[in-house]
Amino acid sequence: MRAVWYEETGPAPRVLQLGEMDDPQPGPGEVRVRLHASGVNPSDVKTRAGLRSPIAFPRVIPHSDGAGEIDAVGEGVPLSRIGTRVWVWNAAWRRPFGTCAEMICLPEAQAVALPDGTSFEAGACLGIPASTACHAVFADGDVTGQTVLVTGGAGAVGHYAIQLARWGGARVIATVSGPQKAAAAEAAGAHAVVNYREGDVANAILSANSGQPVDRVVEVEFGGNLPVTMAVLGEGGVIASYGSMADGEPKLPFYPLMFRHTTLRMLLVYLLTAQERAQMITRLTAALEEGALSHAIAARFDLADSARAHEAVESGHMIGNAVIMID
The missing domain is CATH 3.90.180.10 (Medium-chain alcohol dehydrogenases, catalytic domain)
Structure with missing residues (x-):
């Protein structure tokens, strides 16, 4: 798969690399999501810049938010989940590989059904904002x-x-x-x-x-x-x-x-508890299904332009979210 990663913290143009990695395979209780969009949040760029702590893993694929379709499941996960449109949360929280890639594997609870009327780029804004x-x-x-x-x-x-x-x-x-x-x-x-x-x-x-x-x-x-x-x-x-x-x-x-x-x-x-997370997801899903939410996408970038996306977020001038389109 294509992915963007960094192996040291620092300025986005210097440390972010685009390359090929092996396709991840889901383990027990996990799903694999073929990502269509990855959200870039201030926390992502601060972590990449090294403003919060030293790099936590030898290689980091950034971004906690994203959306796509489940294309494989691990042991214990119903096969019926394959083909489901989902948005993901905490993809890069205390984990090395986030959503700035074509695929991600993560626990099935972290892949939430995306209502049919909500686009993938909008889904990439749900995990944090x-x-x-x-x-x-x-x-x-x-x-x-x-x-x-x-x-x-x-x-x-x-x-x-x-x-x-x-x-x-x-x-x-x-x-x-x-x-x-x-x-x-x-x-x-x-x-x-x-x-x-x-x-x-x-x-x-x-x-x-x-x-x-x-x-x-x-x-x-x-x-x-x-x-x-x-x-x-x-x-x-x-x-x-x-x-x-x-x-x-x-x-x-x-x-x-x-x-x-x-x-x-x-x-x-x-750090929401399981109960807090479930209540929040229930409310958010209801609002989405009722068409109560619009999504402010300020800028869209290709995977190869991930450094520019980080710089755009760092600038503080955008009104809305920065999203990387992976299709």
Whole structure:
């Protein structure tokens, strides 16, 4: 099979290699997926760059997200799974070989049925962005009748969080950094959009909610946004955070949070429990089958252009996901 790999960390053009590897064979309990699309996430490029830890294996095929068709199964897996369209999760999490290749073998539970109306390129966005959004929105219960604040509403996770919260019956307010991103958040379905670089952000959020506090925050920047969050979150509110790059060690206002009965949820989608994963997949599948989700594909690349895909993600300029098409 053709695959892209690296054997040392560093800049994408220098370390990513395209070549041939033996076709993988599924072991007991595994399926082999012939991949049609591979999603490139910020975590993938940070790992390849060596920003998180030294390289974990002698050779690494990057990318945790992808979609394709099962073409072989291992012992103990029903033959009926062959031919199934699937999306995969955690393909490169604590594993050497991810989805930037023509094939992948992995435990059958990590290959989830892809609804017929969802394309492979969309399926390559479900493992991290959509799953993170779905868990952040619904992990603490239904949102019907609530107001959900989605920070970074034009980001890959924010795009899905807006749609899922609205699908779940919530009023959705999104924050963005400029007009182009505001248009993206509005297109995703946000009821109101606030530019966090202009004016009194907290007051603008409250005004967008008829002066009332919000019930939940899907948070891309916990530390940096904490002063605004404290000003807009109501009693019994939830902060579900998946990032805090601007302030990695924020000072926590414990008693103000405690006296509002606040729930702080720090989430890492790779580490969902089996029960959390199952609940998230059930919700996400239902939303997909109901046609409630659009998918923001900002750029498509060929397998041979994987380095350019990594550089595009690193640039921070894309509004949406980068996907490598493998057909």
